[in-house]
Amino acid sequence: xxxxxxxxxxxxxxxxxxxxxxxxxxxxxxxxxxxxxxxxxxxxxxxxxxxxxxxxxxxxxxxxxxxxxxxxxxxxxxxxxxxxxxxxxxxxxxxxxxxxxxxxxxxxxxxxxxxxxxxxxxxxxxxxxxxxxxxxxxxxxxxxxxxxxxxxxxxxxxxxxxxxxxxxxxxxxxxxxxxxxxxxxx
Numbered sequence: 001x002x003x004x005x006x007x008x009x010x011x012x013x014x015x016x017x018x019x020x021x022x023x024x025x026x027x028x029x030x031x032x033x034x035x036x037x038x039x040x041x042x043x044x045x046x047x048x049x050x051x052x053x054x055x056x057x058x059x060x061x062x063x064x065x066x067x068x069x070x071x072x073x074x075x076x077x078x079x080x081x082x083x084x085x086x087x088x089x090x091x092x093x094x095x096x097x098x099x100x101x102x103x104x105x106x107x108x109x110x111x112x113x114x115x116x117x118x119x120x121x122x123x124x125x126x127x128x129x130x131x132x133x134x135x136x137x138x139x140x141x142x143x144x145x146x147x148x149x150x151x152x153x154x155x156x157x158x159x160x161x162x163x164x165x166x167x168x169x170x171x172x173x174x175x176x177x178x179x180x181x182x183x184x185x186x
Contacts, residue, residue: 032077036184038135045071045082045127046091051099057159058099058121058172066169067097070178078182093135095181097125097173100140104158110151117158119145121172127181136181145171 047068049060064084071082086094101122106115120142127136147168149161162168179185 033183033185035078035182039080039182042080042092042129044091044093045080046086046088046094047071047082047084047097048086048094049097049099053099053102055102057102057156057163058169059163060099062163062166063097063099063169063172066166067095067173069166070170074178074182080182091130093127093129095125095127097123099172100124102159104155104162106153106158107146113151114148115151116146116148117162119147119159119162119168123172125173125177138177143172143174
């Protein structure tokens, strides 16, 4: 009997030690809104990126991959898959993203070998159905992305570090733009 009490006490202490009693309740995941009618027939999107800026800091292959991965991450909700580039096969629509301008400014101050930079790519993007109908368009959108990178005062090096981060590259198009494309909301 004493052994059972000790085992029960040890179990209770283990639960308390792990914090299981103090974890927040699991949140119910809300289903996404329905796709807008224009997107309901789309099953595949080819992501094509170009860089017409004078600086060409952003690697378009990496940008295409980052955007396609985010679209594919949402596949469970949207039933839409993305592929990188137009040459990978036929697609129901093409998302064309063009980097028009790239500017970055350092934010004064350094901390533990890092510093903050504001990256501001100017982007135009269009989603076009295979029959040529434009489903969504954004012209000359400036995305302001603040990122901590290894300390440097060189803008070229700052962009090189920025371009290594897949999540930062995805932010060039942005979560809000995908919500607009799929659900029609801003």
